[in-house]
Amino acid sequence: MTLSGKRILLIVGGGIAAYKTLELIRRLRERGAAVRAVMTAAAQQFVTPLSVGTLTADRVFTDLFDRDDEHDVGHIRLSREADLIIVAPASADLMAKLATGLASDLASAVLLATDKKVLMAPAMNPRMWDHPATRRNRATLAKDGVAFVGPNRGEMAESGEAGEGRMAEPLEIVAAIEAELASAPAPLSGRKIIVTSGPTHEPIDPVRYIANRSSGKQGHAIAEALAGLGAEVLLVSGPVNVPDPAGVRTIHVETARAMMQAVEAALPADAAVFVAAVADWRSDAAAGEKIKKVAGEGPPVLRMVENPDILATIGHHARRPYLVVGFAAETQDLVANAKAKLKRKGADFIVANDVSAEGGAMGGDRNRVRIVSKSGVDDWPEMSKQEVARRLAAVIAGRLATVEV
Numbered sequence: 001m002t003l004s005g006k007r008i009l010l011i012v013g014g015g016i017a018a019y020k021t022l023e024l025i026r027r028l029r030e031r032g033a034a035v036r037a038v039m040t041a042a043a044q045q046f047v048t049p050l051s052v053g054t055l056t057a058d059r060v061f062t063d064l065f066d067r068d069d070e071h072d073v074g075h076i077r078l079s080r081e082a083d084l085i086i087v088a089p090a091s092a093d094l095m096a097k098l099a100t101g102l103a104s105d106l107a108s109a110v111l112l113a114t115d116k117k118v119l120m121a122p123a124m125n126p127r128m129w130d131h132p133a134t135r136r137n138r139a140t141l142a143k144d145g146v147a148f149v150g151p152n153r154g155e156m157a158e159s160g161e162a163g164e165g166r167m168a169e170p171l172e173i174v175a176a177i178e179a180e181l182a183s184a185p186a187p188l189s190g191r192k193i194i195v196t197s198g199p200t201h202e203p204i205d206p207v208r209y210i211a212n213r214s215s216g217k218q219g220h221a222i223a224e225a226l227a228g229l230g231a232e233v234l235l236v237s238g239p240v241n242v243p244d245p246a247g248v249r250t251i252h253v254e255t256a257r258a259m260m261q262a263v264e265a266a267l268p269a270d271a272a273v274f275v276a277a278v279a280d281w282r283s284d285a286a287a288g289e290k291i292k293k294v295a296g297e298g299p300p301v302l303r304m305v306e307n308p309d310i311l312a313t314i315g316h317h318a319r320r321p322y323l324v325v326g327f328a329a330e331t332q333d334l335v336a337n338a339k340a341k342l343k344r345k346g347a348d349f350i351v352a353n354d355v356s357a358e359g360g361a362m363g364g365d366r367n368r369v370r371i372v373s374k375s376g377v378d379d380w381p382e383m384s385k386q387e388v389a390r391r392l393a394a395v396i397a398g399r400l401a402t403v404e405v
């Protein structure tokens with residue numbers, strides 16, 4: 001997957017070629033990219049936010065003054081939490097706005113606020129493209145560092161005219177994106193990130209233990225996605241049946257106490273992501289020998305004691321990583337519990353997932369999560385655990401982007 005872990009912000013302008021942008025999104029996602037879309041008001045006359053959002057599997061951003069969006073993501077963060085911004089189709093109007101520094105809607109404000117590379121795929125009537133004003137704007141944008149792909153020569157969809165102005169084909173745009181990103185440094189290079197994954201096993205005796213249904217799939221996928229963005233990842237894994245992720249140093253542990261030790265020994269780090277389902281309790285005195293079933297004596301009584309709280313310990317640690325992310329597996333009151341956990345544990349955000357039987361996240365391949373932070377709750381649609389991992393890695397890269405290496 002050539003674009004694995006890459007975050008692409010796609011701005012859709014108002015033109016007939018917007019229908020080809022739907023295909024572009026599919027091509028980008030099948031190559032592993034996470035695509036987020038901004039649509040202009042005019043773009044929504046050509047394709048619907050519903051189609052775009054279904055294909056990106058994310059919400060679509062349309063309004064500069066949407067209070068929820070501004071609170072939660074906002075045009076500045078939208079423009080920063082991406083490796084590349086692509087405008088497809090780039091209308092004559094959007095080109096003119098950026099060339100003159102206008103920021104009157106979300107799309108143009110994002111373009112003006114970004115510090116990321118911008119790639120434009122213009123599409124317009126050949127006369128519009130040939131107009132001295134558009135020529136001037138293109139030259140200005142190129143001088144400002146904007147890259148272009150197309151337009152191509154050919155039939156125009158709407159007018160029956162032919163000439164230069166057709167948007168480049170989706171696969172040409174993908175190739176241009178790949179070329180741009182190949183030269184960009186990985187966003188997490190130079191960063192050290194600790195990830196925990198899987199369950200812990202708490203012994204009762206040498207053969208029996210207390211455990212939970214965590215499979216390690218989500219935590220391992222997150223470790224892999226972070227490494228894909230260039231981070232040096234240390235994965236501390238409980239007992240799981242999934243293989244160690246490629247390119248990730250993995251330490252295997254059994255118990256919560258061993259996991260705590262391995263995490264503390266790995267400090268300092270830039271970020272820590274605690275995905276493991278750590279057992280809250282262990283048996284007070286694990287027997288050294290197998291507990292025998294003795295006729296007439298009845299079952300043994302296990303006294304439980306609390307395990308170390310890894311998230312809370314690291315969240316309040318003297319060498320706390322800049323970013324601490326916890327997972328909250330809940331079966332009820334998901335958001336309320338996650339909000340309480342955020343405060344209590346000193347985390348920057350909590351990824352809350354529903355692990356009720358109906359939710360099916362434990363052991364399954366898909367996940368539906370909510371990102372709970374001080375600034376609010378971001379509800380992600382259901383997606384594969386790999387996709388959750390890529391998006392979370394993108395969010396982490398965005399947060400660390402403002403911090404000195």
Ligand SMILES: Cc1cc2nc3c(=O)[nH]c(=O)nc-3n(C[C@H](O)[C@H](O)[C@H](O)COP(=O)(O)O)c2cc1C
Binds near residue numbers: 014016017
């Ligand atoms: C049917 C139709 C097709 C259009 N196609 C294009 C086009 O391909 N390229 C373009 O630059 N403008 C096109 N326009 C004009 C833009 O939609 C218009 O300039 C709009 O204000 C652009 O807004 P935006 O840049 O915010 O998306 C078209 C308009 C209509 C009604």
